[in-house]
Amino acid sequence: SKPRKRLFTLYFLLPTKKGDWRSILDLFSHFIHNFSASYGRNSSWIFFCEEDTRIQIVKLLETLRRFDKSKEWFLGKALYDEESTIIHHYAFAENPTVFKFPDFAAGWALSIPLVNKLANRLKSEPLKSDFTIDLKHEIALYIWKKGNGPHLTPVPEFCTDDLNSYKAVHCATMFSNFLPVCGDPVKKEDIFVAVKTCRKFHRDRIPIVKQTWEGEAALVEYYSDYAETSIPTIDLGVPNTERGHCGKTFAILERFLNHSSSKTPWLVIVDDDTLISIFRLRKLLSCYDPNEPVFLGERYGYGLGTGGYSYITGGGGMVFSREAIQKLLASKCQCYSNDAPDDMVLGMCFSGLGIPITHCPLFHQARPMDYPKDYLAHQIPISFHKHWNVDPVKVYFTWLAPKMEDSFTEKKQRRIREDL
Incomplete structure (x- = not known):
């Protein structure tokens, strides 16, 4: 009898340390060279998805x-930028809008002929990238x-609709758009915000913080180059720099570890134009152990194809466990100048x-x-950054402020987890 054609499915889990797009493309080569005898000859597709993607296998086939x-073929749910x-x-x-890229939450598929071509290309064209920002793009x-390779072909059956949506009957894939919660939210008093x-x-910026998310936090301090009692701000003795702010960030870390009266387990460092939901962050942190070295946020990469490192980009907020800060400062890894890019220096230090x-x-x-609107539609965001050309108060209350549906979503998520 003829061999059955197979679909080789890979859950899309980024490698712990690098997490760069080369890792994914290297997987193609690894698949072709190491699994061709077992799978490649009888497979027609590789399908990638995230751990919370739900698949209707019959519908997918x-x-x-x-x-x-x-x-x-390069198949997926198409995302695009409405403006550059x-x-x-x-x-x-x-x-x-002309360039489409896949929403990983819906899953994406590559035909084996394209995988073979990409694997061969990697041999002759080593990947080079200074900065890795958005993997899917x-x-x-x-x-x-x-223009010499295939465009993404949109597939309407690759969906990010909720499992209970009326649209789900037409979908081969769906996505559970809940905020991860692994227990009771951490206490307000367990998070210190700098x-x-x-x-x-x-x-102009501090009043926005006070109008929006400051009330969600129990412990907040403002660190500046000038002490102003009406806010109040704390002068760390580090001159302001136009960029980088590494000296200021490391001074905050040292103060948190050695000069704060409490032993708060979590530190969050944000910019004065960061908009954040402490309410949702408390839920997310229930999934992490502050006794472990945790450094959490939106990951970017620098020079990943040539021995570089990943880092948490500062504008979205950087979350540290006390244990991570202890290990960092004990290592003596430090800024090479006050205006060095703090997030990148931290990434380099933690990588070492x-x-x-x-x-996250x-x-x-x-x-x-x-x-893209479709990308944010299946998220429950924790932070955004920048006040430029937006009303930051409106952004906060539209996207981040605690709402009734937050508690409803949490209850629904727990039911789903119990059902699983």
Whole structure:
């Protein structure tokens, strides 16, 4: 009898330390060279998905049969930028809607002929990337190869609708859009929030913090280059710099560890134009042990194809366990200048210590308008960054303020977990 064609499915789990797009593409080569005898000859597709993606296998196979498996196919739920954005290096600035990239939450598929081509290409064209920001966009760019490779083909059956949505009957994939909760939210008093600011922003940015998320936090301090009692701000004795702020950040870490009266288990460092939901962060942190070295936020990468490192981008907020800070400061790893990029220096230090960078896509380095609407539609975001060309108070109350549905979603999530 003829061998059955197989679908090889891979859950899309980023490697702990690197988490870069080369890791995913290297997987293609690994698959071809090491599994071809067992799977490659009898498989037609590789399907990638996230751990919370739900798959209707029969429907997925029916969907893939519509496409000629002997050709090169790149399939997924299409995302696109409505306007050029910094997180994609302002690519396709004249018309950013023309370039489509996959929503990983819905899953994405590659035909074996395309996988073979990519694996061979990796041998002759080593990947080079200075900064890795948005993995899904960068993978699509690599596959597209400046027009010499396939575009993403949108597949309507690849969905990010909730399991209980009326649309789910038409979907091969779905996505559970809940905030991870692993127990009771951590107490307000267990999170210390440090806000980095400077004198020139005391009048326009600090009032926004006080109007929005400050009331969610029990412990907040504002660190500046000027002590102003009306706020109040604390002068750390580190001169303000136009960029980088590494000296200020390390002074905050040292103060938290050695000079705070309480032994608060968690430290969050944010910019004065970061908008954050402490309410949701408390839920998320129930999934982490503060007695372990935890460094959490939105992960970017630098020089990952050439021995670089990952780092937590500062604008979306950087979350540290006390244990992580103890190990960092004990290592004597430090800034090479006060205006060095603090987030990148921290990434380099933690990489050297072997402490993993923990990525959470619910933190955002940019504004809501910088992300595709369909991408944000299945998220419960924890942070955004920047006040530029937006009403930050409106952004906070639209996207981040505690709402009735937060408690409803938590109860629904617990029911789903119990059912599983």
